[in-house]
Amino acid sequence: MREETIRTEVVETEAGGYLPGEGVRDAWTRPDPAMRLLEPAAADAVLLPPGRQTPLCLVHAANSGTFMELPAGWLVLLVPVSGTISACGDHLRWELEPGQCLVWDRPLRVLGHRQRSRWFCLGGPAESWIRAGCDPAVIAEILADEMDCPERQVSSLESLRRALSRDGDGEGEASVRVREVMGTLHDRQQDLRALITRCPGRSQRRKRWSMQRLLRIRHAILAGGQGGRTSMGLLSSQVSYSRGHLARVYHAVFNETPIECAIRIRLHRARRLVEETGLAFCDIAESTGFDSQSSFSRAFKNRYGLTPTDARSRAPRAP
Numbered sequence: 001m002r003e004e005t006i007r008t009e010v011v012e013t014e015a016g017g018y019l020p021g022e023g024v025r026d027a028w029t030r031p032d033p034a035m036r037l038l039e040p041a042a043a044d045a046v047l048l049p050p051g052r053q054t055p056l057c058l059v060h061a062a063n064s065g066t067f068m069e070l071p072a073g074w075l076v077l078l079v080p081v082s083g084t085i086s087a088c089g090d091h092l093r094w095e096l097e098p099g100q101c102l103v104w105d106r107p108l109r110v111l112g113h114r115q116r117s118r119w120f121c122l123g124g125p126a127e128s129w130i131r132a133g134c135d136p137a138v139i140a141e142i143l144a145d146e147m148d149c150p151e152r153q154v155s156s157l158e159s160l161r162r163a164l165s166r167d168g169d170g171e172g173e174a175s176v177r178v179r180e181v182m183g184t185l186h187d188r189q190q191d192l193r194a195l196i197t198r199c200p201g202r203s204q205r206r207k208r209w210s211m212q213r214l215l216r217i218r219h220a221i222l223a224g225g226q227g228g229r230t231s232m233g234l235l236s237s238q239v240s241y242s243r244g245h246l247a248r249v250y251h252a253v254f255n256e257t258p259i260e261c262a263i264r265i266r267l268h269r270a271r272r273l274v275e276e277t278g279l280a281f282c283d284i285a286e287s288t289g290f291d292s293q294s295s296f297s298r299a300f301k302n303r304y305g306l307t308p309t310d311a312r313s314r315a316p317r318a319p
Helices: 126-131 135-141 153-164 171-188 189-199 204-225 232-239 243-254 257-274 281-287 292-304 308-316
Strands: 001-009 010-012 019-020 026-029 035-038 044-046 056-061 065-070 074-082 085-089 093-095 100-104 106-110 118-123 145-148
Touching: 019 189, 035 153, 035 171, 056 126, 056 153, 056 171, 065 118, 074 085, 074 106, 074 153, 085 100, 093 100, 106 118, 118 126, 118 153, 126 135, 135 171, 145 204, 153 171, 189 204, 189 243, 204 232, 204 243, 204 257, 232 243, 232 257, 243 257, 257 281, 257 292, 257 308, 281 292, 281 308, 292 308
Parallel strands: 035 056, 044 065
Antiparallel strands: 001 026, 010 019, 056 118, 065 106, 074 100, 074 118, 085 093, 085 106, 100 145
């Protein structure tokens, strides 16, 4: 029997988030199962332990302010059900909403916002996924990526939660649900895996490694698109490529350069702001990283074939 530890004391920060405290530790001792369900209370800090023998953990957070820290060596699926959750890791940050999900394989911190949010996190070392019933070949092919969440993923996680709540009676069903979750995820990434053949590398392993580096760049671009301009120098330094080599390799795989990708993402966000809000165009230009309203308007028209004014006038109005 092994003792697992969850820290439950928290400290409220000036920014309104929560970090784990250093005092109270609530020891939680149970027989060593293949899977485990954690349902933290409001503002709990959940620090999950490293180690290959750690069980596959399903965290179901249904309260605002829940903080979770995931260790290195874990493969994690993060799925918001309601509200917005923040995740950060490896110098990247995500703001995830329902309909999105994140697969990640590096240290990660997750925080449910103050407004009521509910989310699932299913994760553990690769060995724990296999002990829970997943095909090792499927696990080996999963790529760390942010994506649209498959429609049935939430219902599969809900079924897994119910199975794990039955204190051992639902272990068989839980294994079925874990395979279902991973199979759905594997199917969703089929088109992404097909792009691995375009990546540089003499072996399939090297090509996959190159794809993961390029996906890190895409994550950085997406994160930059939430707050403005993306630096090509910063992007290239994250993967130790020269700017020119990064541009060539990225274009070969995704059919656009990192800068073209960044502009496309910024304009997509700008169009949403144009059509769904009453913000002034100068404020939209500034928030999406354009130097001026005129440069924003030119880029917008080149991309969509109409001016921001025309786009706003044609947008459907809420009833």
